[in-house]
Amino acid sequence: MMNAESKQVLDAARELAPVVGSRAADIEAGRRLPLELLGQLKQAGFFRMFVPRSHGGLEVDLRTGMQVLETLARADGATGWTTMIGSESPHLFSFLSRERFDAIYSGGPDVIMAGGFNAQGQAEVEPGGYRVTGRWGFASGCQHADWLLGNCVVLREGKPLPGPTEGMPRTRAMLLRPQEVRILDTWNVLGLRGTGSHDIEMEGAFCPEENSLDIFSGTSHLPGPGFVAPLLHFALHMAAVSLGIAQGALEDLVTIVGTGKRRMYARVSLSESPVFQLQLGRADTRVRATRALLRDLSEELWAACTNDPAAIPAVAPRVSAALAWVTETAVEVVGACYQAAGASALKDGSSLQRRFRDLHTFRQHAAAAEGWLGQAGAALLGQPTGFWT
Numbered sequence: 001m002m003n004a005e006s007k008q009v010l011d012a013a014r015e016l017a018p019v020v021g022s023r024a025a026d027i028e029a030g031r032r033l034p035l036e037l038l039g040q041l042k043q044a045g046f047f048r049m050f051v052p053r054s055h056g057g058l059e060v061d062l063r064t065g066m067q068v069l070e071t072l073a074r075a076d077g078a079t080g081w082t083t084m085i086g087s088e089s090p091h092l093f094s095f096l097s098r099e100r101f102d103a104i105y106s107g108g109p110d111v112i113m114a115g116g117f118n119a120q121g122q123a124e125v126e127p128g129g130y131r132v133t134g135r136w137g138f139a140s141g142c143q144h145a146d147w148l149l150g151n152c153v154v155l156r157e158g159k160p161l162p163g164p165t166e167g168m169p170r171t172r173a174m175l176l177r178p179q180e181v182r183i184l185d186t187w188n189v190l191g192l193r194g195t196g197s198h199d200i201e202m203e204g205a206f207c208p209e210e211n212s213l214d215i216f217s218g219t220s221h222l223p224g225p226g227f228v229a230p231l232l233h234f235a236l237h238m239a240a241v242s243l244g245i246a247q248g249a250l251e252d253l254v255t256i257v258g259t260g261k262r263r264m265y266a267r268v269s270l271s272e273s274p275v276f277q278l279q280l281g282r283a284d285t286r287v288r289a290t291r292a293l294l295r296d297l298s299e300e301l302w303a304a305c306t307n308d309p310a311a312i313p314a315v316a317p318r319v320s321a322a323l324a325w326v327t328e329t330a331v332e333v334v335g336a337c338y339q340a341a342g343a344s345a346l347k348d349g350s351s352l353q354r355r356f357r358d359l360h361t362f363r364q365h366a367a368a369a370e371g372w373l374g375q376a377g378a379a380l381l382g383q384p385t386g387f388w389t
Contacts, residue, residue, distance in 0.1 A: 005053075006064040012044035013071040020075040025349060027078050027194035031187055032143050037079075046072070046083050048109035050226055051090045055102070056109035059226065062233055062305075063298045066240035070291075073244025074251075077358035078194030080241045085140045085195075088237065089113040091230035092149070092173075095218035100210050104147075114142040114200075115149030117215055119171045121202060123152035125161075129208040130154070132174045137186070140197040148181045148200055149173050151215055164217055173215050174207040181205070191357030225305035229312050232319045235367060236298055239326040242362055243290050245355050246330035250283055252352040253337040256344050263342055270340070279340060283333045290326045297322050317385045320367070321376035327359075327368040334359045 002010075023037055033041070041047065049065055051057020060068075065087065073080025089112055093101050104111055121134020136150045151173040154161045160169035184199040220227035257276070262269045270276045297319055304311040338345050338356045345352040362368065375385040 002064065005049075005058040006060045009045045009049045009058055009060055010064060010067055010071070013046070013068045016040060016044055017071055017075040020072060020079045021351075024076040024078075024194075024351060024354065027076060028354060031193050032196035033079065033082055033141075033194065035144070038144055041079075041083055042110045047086045047089070047112055050087055051105065051109040051111075052222060052224065052226075055090075055105040057090070059224070062226070062236065062302045063295065065233075066236055066294065066298055069237055070240040070244035070247070073241040074248040075244075076194070077241065077245040077248075077355060077362070078192050080244050081192055081362075082141045082195045084237050084241055085114060086112040086145075088230070088234055089147075090222075091220075091227060091233065092213065092215070094220040094222040094227045094230070095213035095215070096175075096221070097210060098221040101221065111147070112141065112145045113147045113149055113175070114139050114145035115147075115151075115173070116200065117151050117173075119151045119153050119169075121150045121152035121174070123154050123172060123174055123207065123212075124158070125154065125156045126206070129206055129210075130172070130174060130212060132176070132202045132205045132207050135184075135199055135201045137199050138197045139183075139200045140195040142178075142183050142198055142200055143196050145178060147175050148178055149175050150181075150200065150202055171214070171216070172212050174202070174205075175211040175213070176202060176205055176207060189361060191354070191359070191361035225302055228305035228309055229301070229316070232301055232312070232316055235319050235323045236294060236301065238365070238367060239290075239294055239323045242323075242327045242330045242359065242368070243287065243294065245359050245362070246287050246290070246333045249334040249337040249352055249355040249359075250280075250287055252355065253280070253283075253341055256341050256352070261342075261344065276340060279336060283336050286329050286333050290329050293322055294326065314379070317372075317376040317379040320372040320387070324368055324370050324372040327363050327365075328370065331359050331363050 045058055048057040049060045053059045069080050069084050072083050092113055093104055116136025116139055120136045123130035123132045134150050134152055151171055154170040154172050163170040182201040186199045187197050257270045260269050301315050304315055334356050338352055341352055378385045
């Protein structure tokens with residue numbers, strides 16, 4: 001049964017969705033979330049929904065968070081994505097010491113982190129911390145972030161230190177304040193334009209040891225299922241955003257057809273066409289199937305995080321495969337909607353065209369690559385699963 005905090009934040013998402021949808025063109029043109037909309041998203045509690053209640057947050061469960069992100073992405077993909085990135089900040093901050101986490105949230109729960117997970121920087125060990133230089137791409141939401149993160153290869157006297165995996169260097173992510181980081185205006189892309197996913201650059205900046213963390217092998221210092229296996233939570237968050245974009249495209253198409261649209265040379269309107277009805281029914285069923293899969297997986301993962309963390313490694317390949325499959329399916333759904341809409345979807349300003357571009361951009365993300373499906377297959381065969389082995 002949904003608790004009061006979960007109901008509060010989900011109701012807020014549903015109430016704000018029409019506002020978000022009405023600003024979609026402005027968001028895309030500005031290549032970032034407008035500051036007044038950002039304020040509304042904060043006020044609604046989306047950036048604190050995973051923050052512990054002990055620190056002023058709502059501490060909602062995984063499934064509720066996914067429903068919120070789907071609802072926002074249904075209104076506008078860039079808003080759903082950018083809210084997702086900001087809402088995941090406490091999961092990453094939890095890899096710091098408990099003392100640092102407490103200090104970061106001492107001023108309030110709406111603290112936003114942005115940055116890059118790929119180790120595109122170097123961190124030279126110095127007394128008390130690291131000297132950091134690097135440039136990271138895809139730092140979604142960097143223009144409104146309170147902290148910026150860059151993952152680095154750790155060096156000592158110019159040489160990489162060995163990591164926990166044989167043959168791989170040690171990596172560690174560095175957290176710096178925005179005034180210590182340059183934001184480079186690089187986000188000129190096909191879709192998800194409103195995420196402001198520019199490059200960020202650090203040059204000879206000092207990061208104290210206490211402000212560094214291990215993204216991929218770190219251990220949370222906070223209790224509760226929401227802070228167990230956060231990277232798997234992130235994968236399901238992403239899938240929820242992909243699903244929301246597809247659902248929005250489906251609704252766009254129904255709206256277009258509801259105007260009595262008839263394709264050139266067609267004898268009947270689209271709404272009367274048996275072929276179109278079949279295509280629409282297939283697309284809707286695909287969307288419902290992806291939602292059902294995500295619901296089941298989120299419940300399974302949450303139960304494991306709550307009661308049986310030892311079961312998580314068996315769930316992990318299926319979670320990653322689900323993100324790849326959901327994204328692949330969502331792209332197919334949006335493509336079918338775009339094609340069925342005909343010339344109505346061609347012009348700039350078409351929400352269906354925007355969703356088409358957003359999802360094709362989304363699909364390029366490494367976490368949504370089809371290779372993750374192979375790892376799920378390997379797990380079924382008892383073979384090594386690569387990343388999750």
